[in-house]
Amino acid sequence: MRPDQTLVTLQRERTRITARTSEPFAQEAAAGISERERQYSHLITPLRQRGLACTVEYGLSDYIVRAELPDGSALVISSPQEPATDHPPGYPESWLVTRGHPDDSMLHEVIYDSEPDGHHARYGGSLSRMLAAIDARLDQLGLPPRPESRRLTQESAADAVLHRAGFVPVVLFRERFHRLPSAMTDLVEQRQMVTRAVDMLQAEGFDVSCDPDLLDPSLPYPGDHGLSIGDRLGHLTRSIQSAAHTSEAVAALSELTAPGDGVLQRVVESLNTTADWWEGLGEHADPHYANRLRYITKKLDSYALEIRSMRGDLADRHTDHPDRIQVQVDRVAPEGPAVPRVAAALAISPTARRTAPAVLPATSAVRPALPPARPSSAPGR
Numbered sequence: 001m002r003p004d005q006t007l008v009t010l011q012r013e014r015t016r017i018t019a020r021t022s023e024p025f026a027q028e029a030a031a032g033i034s035e036r037e038r039q040y041s042h043l044i045t046p047l048r049q050r051g052l053a054c055t056v057e058y059g060l061s062d063y064i065v066r067a068e069l070p071d072g073s074a075l076v077i078s079s080p081q082e083p084a085t086d087h088p089p090g091y092p093e094s095w096l097v098t099r100g101h102p103d104d105s106m107l108h109e110v111i112y113d114s115e116p117d118g119h120h121a122r123y124g125g126s127l128s129r130m131l132a133a134i135d136a137r138l139d140q141l142g143l144p145p146r147p148e149s150r151r152l153t154q155e156s157a158a159d160a161v162l163h164r165a166g167f168v169p170v171v172l173f174r175e176r177f178h179r180l181p182s183a184m185t186d187l188v189e190q191r192q193m194v195t196r197a198v199d200m201l202q203a204e205g206f207d208v209s210c211d212p213d214l215l216d217p218s219l220p221y222p223g224d225h226g227l228s229i230g231d232r233l234g235h236l237t238r239s240i241q242s243a244a245h246t247s248e249a250v251a252a253l254s255e256l257t258a259p260g261d262g263v264l265q266r267v268v269e270s271l272n273t274t275a276d277w278w279e280g281l282g283e284h285a286d287p288h289y290a291n292r293l294r295y296i297t298k299k300l301d302s303y304a305l306e307i308r309s310m311r312g313d314l315a316d317r318h319t320d321h322p323d324r325i326q327v328q329v330d331r332v333a334p335e336g337p338a339v340p341r342v343a344a345a346l347a348i349s350p351t352a353r354r355t356a357p358a359v360l361p362a363t364s365a366v367r368p369a370l371p372p373a374r375p376s377s378a379p380g381r
Contacts, residue, residue, distance in 0.1 A: 008158055008201050010194055010210040017190055017214060019167055019178040019197065021158045040065055043077055046131055049146040050138055069141065073101040075134065080115060094118065095130040099137075111137050161204055164228070165197035191216035233263065243321065250315045257308040264304035271297040 010019045036056045037044055043065045044054045052067040052075075064078040076098050097112035112133040114120040123129040139145070159169065159178075167178035180193055194214045199221065201208050239252040256263045271293060279290035 006155075006158065007207045007209060008162075010197065010208065010214060012211060012214065016182070017180045017194060018170075019162050021155050021177075036063070042127065046146065047075075047134075050135075050143050052143075069099070070143070071101075071141075072103070073099055073107060075099050075111070077130075077134075093125045094121070095125065095127075097130065097134060157204065158201070158206060160230075161200050161206070162197060165200050166193055167197065188216070190214070192219060195219050245320050246314055246317045249321075250311060253307075253311045253314070257304065257311045259308070262304075262308075264300075264307065268297055268301045268304065271300070 006021060008019055008021050010017065012018075037054075040056050040063065044056070047054050047065075047067045052069065054065060054067045056063050057066055058064070059078055062079050064076055067075040067077070069075065078096050080094055080096070094114040094116070095112055096115060096118070097110070099107070099109040099111055101107040110119075112120055112130050114123045114125070114130065120129065120133070135146070162178045163169070166181070168181055170177055170179055180190060184190060184193065191214060194210065195216045196219075198208050198210055198215065236252040236255055240249050243249040243252070254262075259265065275290040275293040275297065278293065279287050
């Protein structure tokens with residue numbers, strides 16, 4: 001695995017099959033932490049990503065997290081400690097974050113206090129608000145920023161692949177992951193779905209760890225592949241980014257707003273068709289979901305009409321963009337035809353092979369294969 005490679009681990013956990021995304025440094029760190037630290041990873045991980053050494057210690061009535069700062073001082077993150085209370089499962093009702101120094105009794109700084117009488121009481125037990133306040137103070141103290149832009153990008157990319165592979169996202173108190181649909185209990189069908197996900201993830205450049213018993217080696221490797229619908233629309237974004245004149249931006253925007261066969265119109269049609277299909281599934285709640293989807297789609301359709309009108313206003317401007325004049329001058333002598341440049345920009349790498357083919361048990365039943373998928377994560381293969 002390359003040093004910067006993102007790992008997706010697919011495994012069976014009790015009655016479900018899960019897919020979890022992690023980075024190498026997170027995997028190495030997780031190998032050496034205690035069970036107690038693992039329980040407080042939602043606090044420790046963001047601090048360690050900023051280079052701080054953290055420990056979990058017992059306070060007056062509950063555990064606290066202590067983070068050592070470069071100047072010798074320390075942050076202490078705690079839930080309410082005094083008087084002792086029985087905290088319900090999940091986030092506490094408030095947070096207290098202080099900074100002190102063991103050799104300087106004069107240094108006592110309250111960074112965040114959402115207890116009932118605290119300065120941040122209105123935020124209660126909000127974890128994000130508390131971590132944001134800590135980050136702001138660490139920025140002021142000159143600590144290096146958290147390198148999370150790439151991590152978030154990689155997680156988002158993995159989320160997109162797993163989404164298209166049919167997995168369901170799960171967000172809990174201290175973790176997030178994907179799983180197979182809860183009603184998918186047939187082992188052969190599960191292997192087909194996991195194998196499809198492995199192929200798609202590897203084709204997108206992810207390192208994949210998978211229990212061989214979860215794979216179906218009888219499925220053919222992906223053949224020809226193409227871009228997902230979303231990726232194919234990416235050229236519209238690039239066209240607008242490089243547009244030097246309103247007519248160029250309007251040309252790209254028109255693909256979205258065109259009446260009848262524009263992208264937004266097709267999305268509305270697809271959602272309405274989904275609502276009709278969903279309503280006929282036969283469960284008691286299905287009409288509710290169908291009607292809710294129609295309501296949202298109606299809102300989207302009205303927004304699409306508004307965007308189409310705004311596109312007309314932009315077209316009427318018909319003028320150069322003041323910040324893109326130089327770009328327009330550069331286009332007087334183009335390097336080559338636009339179409340080949342776009343095609344090159346949209347090219348993708350060859351398909352990767354599965355890393356861990358497995359032999360199915362002899363008792364496995366033969367079932368029709370799921371509809372294949374392009375390794376690019378596009379629906380359908």
